[in-house]
Amino acid sequence: MKVKDIVEKLQLTVCSGAAGLEREVKGGYVSDLLSDVMGNANEGNVWLTLQTHKNIMAIASLKELAAVILVKGYQPEEDTRNESETEGIPVLSTSLPTFEIAGALFEILKNG
């Protein structure tokens, strides 16, 4: 499954980094501690967080994540958008809380 398929199925807003919509999704990871994501997320994961600081893009790039989904209507800061464009890793947004969007993402990834 690709990032663009998730965007469509979960009705996400693409905030930045649209060039990365073809990236392959290999799972998901949920955490708001960037130190934890750095240690435990896997390549190809979609990362759900409420952190909007530009450091999320550095972590996404380091871990080669597929995309970042900001929950509860959070929007990326301007320099976060810029990093997302540069790295070609999409920042997506949903109005849903983490619990609900994680459940929905889990369902569609499970059913492949």
Place this chain on the structure above:
Amino acid sequence: MAEFRADLHIHTVLSPCGELEMSPSNIVRIAKEKGLDIIGITDHNSTRQAKMVRDLGREHGIYVLTGAEVTTAEEAHCLAFLPDDEKLDEFQAYLDAHLPFIRNNPEKFGYQVVVNVDEEIIYEEERLLIPAINQSIEEVEKKVHSLNGIFIPAHIDKKMYSVLSQLGFIPPTLRYDALELSRHTTVADFIAANPYLKNATFIQSSDAHFPDEIGSVFTIFDIPSISFENIQKKNTLI
């Protein structure tokens, strides 16, 4: 040059988690007993007890930096110190404007009171002081520096509520005056694990919430005399 002993991270009775014994008079007395020359008063998201400690410290030969431990939007704790009362009041107004209004439940979180030198309660803070303010770490840093203050990310080695736990690494564009380590590590151990920070200025402080913890670790400032400006120049040895 002379060497001065500093513990720049001390909570008072105003912090909900601060013991009732953390009154201005006890803090100054214990700081004196522990041989400290400089202390920092850093309650969570409030500066309201700091002046009282400063005035008392002045009488007893302890230099007190007045400020707060700010919880940024990322939940990274950062120390902020302001050079004079006017700037301190302006910073307090900034904290008041950006702290979400959540009523404190003293039974659950602890009392948040300001006490005077006679240990009488003169103010009770009804807003819970622990939540994050709605300002990013960069916004807080810029505010502090716009007021010519000192900005120090707190206990960055901790696994919670530190800039490293919350943001993974120190944003390269963040302008800090020093980085604080908790009493649970050493500069050598920390730099071994984080070599990219080897050129940073470090301080180490107690983060005291209880009287016994005051001065349990400290920083030596190698400065000609004690003043805000000299501390700001950050010649530290730990």
